[in-house]
Amino acid sequence: MSRKPIEIANVGAGLWKATGMWAWLLFRISGLILVFYLLAHIAIISTGQFDKFDSIMKSFDTPVLVLLDLALVVAVLYHALNGVRIILMDFGVGIKQHKAIFWAAMAVVVICFAVFAWVAFTFIATGKGVIS
């Protein structure tokens, strides 16, 4: 008995080619960055217990750190939107169109990033949030 041809959504390890490969590699890199950030975030925010919180937050209040924050936003948005694409693939939705869906997800990343960049530069310029 011959086996049915198996089609695998090109979203994981194993299919080392084209768009899916880069999507997978960047997903991994952004994921590892976010693991490191999350643990650091929990460790630092929890210092609210020891009266060190205010001085630590003050040291973060520089334009360079706001720009690093913006880089973090890129990692979060990329990971979130490519993650949505992977969940769609898991449901068998759009496997044949996975490249088009990848670029649609990237368009959403760019639009959301533009909003965050506007917020960040408003904050650098005025020291205030955009919603009062």
Place this chain on the structure above:
Amino acid sequence: MKAEVVSTYRGGMWSWLFQRITAVLLIVCLAIHLVLTHFANIGELTTDNVAGRLAHAGFTAVDIILLAAGIFHALNGLRMVLMDYWFTSRSRAMGLSIVLWVVGLAAMGYGTWALWPWIS
């Protein structure tokens, strides 16, 4: 012939399922978290300001969901990455899981302890 679709996920059924559930939770709660912390004009990041925000039960609830879902999603994701490299055998993968559970529970405990004044 209709092609059969298979997944390449090797971490086990529960690992896969909870990775998806926490992913959806994180997208929703992280959106709330980022909009409230970055978009709204909430003043300086000081203990008093953060304490004022956490006085709203909804804010605390979002933070607890983020803490639990974030730690699980992060460490399970790290496990998936590491299982592709050195932790390829069953026994190494098991050892890795135990270490990650200890790290995760410690992080959860530490974060919950910081939030405790608003939880209790």
